[in-house]
Amino acid sequence: MRVTVIGAGIVGSAIAFHLARRGTQVTLLDADKPGMGASSHSFAWINAFGKEPRHYNELNRRSLDTWDRYARLLNADVGLRWGGQLTWSATDEDAEWLRENVAKLQSWGYIARLIDEAQLVHLEPGLRPGPVSAAAISENDGHVLGTKAAQVASRRVAELGGLVRLNPPALGLDVSGKEIAAVQVESESIDCDAVVLAAGVTTTEIAGTANVEVPQYESPGVVVKTNSLPQLIESASVLYAPPISEDQPEIHIRQGADGVVMIGEGTQESLARDDSQEHADRLLARAAHYLPALSAAQAIPVPVGYRPMPRDEMPILGFTESVPNLYIALTHSGITLAPLIGEFATMEILDGARIDLLDPFRLERFV
Numbered sequence: 517m518r519v520t521v522i523g524a525g526i527v528g529s530a531i532a533f534h535l536a537r538r539g540t541q542v543t544l545l546d547a548d549k550p551g552m553g554a555s556s557h558s559f560a561w562i563n564a565f566g567k568e569p570r571h572y573n574e575l576n577r578r579s580l581d582t583w584d585r586y587a588r589l590l591n592a593d594v595g596l597r598w599g600g601q602l603t604w605s606a607t608d609e610d611a612e613w614l615r616e617n618v619a620k621l622q623s624w625g626y627i628a629r630l631i632d633e634a635q636l637v638h639l640e641p642g643l644r645p646g647p648v649s650a651a652a653i654s655e656n657d658g659h660v661l662g663t664k665a666a667q668v669a670s671r672r673v674a675e676l677g678g679l680v681r682l683n684p685p686a687l688g689l690d691v692s693g694k695e696i697a698a699v700q701v702e703s704e705s706i707d708c709d710a711v712v713l714a715a716g717v718t719t720t721e722i723a724g725t726a727n728v729e730v731p732q733y734e735s736p737g738v739v740v741k742t743n744s745l746p747q748l749i750e751s752a753s754v755l756y757a758p759p760i761s762e763d764q765p766e767i768h769i770r771q772g773a774d775g776v777v778m779i780g781e782g783t784q785e786s787l788a789r790d791d792s793q794e795h796a797d798r799l800l801a802r803a804a805h806y807l808p809a810l811s812a813a814q815a816i817p818v819p820v821g822y823r824p825m826p827r828d829e830m831p832i833l834g835f836t837e838s839v840p841n842l843y844i845a846l847t848h849s850g851i852t853l854a855p856l857i858g859e860f861a862t863m864e865i866l867d868g869a870r871i872d873l874l875d876p877f878r879l880e881r882f883v
């Protein structure tokens with residue numbers, strides 16, 4: 517079977533990797549280098565802590581559990597680090613939300629629990645949390661280097677006999693009868709039996725060339741990085757800190773395997789466009805309020821990134837009904853979800869499986 521995968525971000529490269537492992541004739545296309553789309557702008561936190569409803573939480577949690585296996589299969593250090601998310605609140609109102617959320621996650625079987633202030637500081641001795649009205653740890657959460665994972669997976673595709681073609685962008689899909697017969701790249705057509713469309717924000721435009729509507733909205737986001745620093749977060753993978761003042765959102769902080777600290781604000785879906793040095797300096801100062809060791813760090817702004825974002829914020833996964841050999845893989849939280857999507861998509865494409873866990877995430881829900 518000849519499968520063309522469009523997009524070598526963390527999602528497309530994971531699908532191409534699993535297809536190639538099973539001997540499929542894979543062509544992996546990217547308009548740039550692997551992992552340079554949303555995957556390179558990402559906070560790259562592997563979690564399910566704030567993810568609802570339950571079936572979406574379940575999908576994220578399963579993928580979180582799949583990450584170790586995926587990293588092992590890739591057989592390279594992709595910066596995968598565990599340790600858990602530490603969250604705390606400063607006000608009574610936020611404490612109530614945190615307690616309720618932990619109780620709900622526990623009822624879903626998610627590994628999370630409330631801790632007290634002494635335990636919080638014991639886990640992270642460098643932390644100055646300020647007033648603590650409630651605190652929690654979800655021990656299974658981790659993070660990874662998104663671009664590196666996409667690069668390694670793409671390299672493995674080539675080693676497994678797949679064709680990785682970088683640079684000329686896929687221009688469109690040639691439909692013959694009901695199915696896609698080829699993918700257009702510059703003046704050439706690449707014949708194929710199935711197409712996986714994992715082109716991030718560009719997915720909508722490319723699907724449109726086969727008259728398939730993939731609804732997305734624009735979701736800009738900004739993270740800030742620092743220079744590489746000695747280890748200053750002891751055990752946690754992510755610190756999720758409350759707002760310092762009422763007019764500011766919460767912030768999240770992590771330190772990667774490369775020593776670089778990354779800071780984001782608001783939730784994982786918050787819209788932000790300010791990628792100026794001034795904003796980066798302000799965000800770093802807020803992070804240093806909680807982690808004084810950051811005071812001497814340098815803030816490095818990351819250009820605004822655009823999350824692939826289906827209109828209802830839930831993943832779009834699976835073959836489409838109108839063009840049966842077109843497989844869409846479009847999702848926010850793709851860093852968390854890529855390993856599971858890679859395995860599930862491969863079973864659906866090669867084995868003709870229909871995985872019912874993916875049923876809530878089919879494109880046809882928008883019809």
Ligand SMILES: Cc1cc2nc3c(=O)[nH]c(=O)nc-3n(C[C@H](O)[C@H](O)[C@H](O)COP(=O)(O)OP(=O)(O)OC[C@H]3O[C@@H](n4cnc5c(N)ncnc54)[C@H](O)[C@@H]3O)c2cc1C
Pocket residue numbers: 522523524525526527528529545546547548549550551552553554555556557558559560561562563662684685686687714715716717718719722736737738739784821822823824845846847848849850851852853
């Ligand atoms: C600020 C920010 C913070 C985030 N934080 C998190 C987080 O903490 N945890 C988490 O799980 N997720 C997070 N995300 C979301 C996550 O990064 C994305 O869901 C994920 O990177 C999507 O991966 P992808 O492979 O689908 O898309 P991309 O990484 O965008 O890859 C798509 C690829 O398609 C290629 N492409 C596009 N058009 C064409 C074409 N015509 N022809 C060929 N190739 C093409 C691009 O070059 C690109 O390489 C965050 C995103 C942002 C922006």
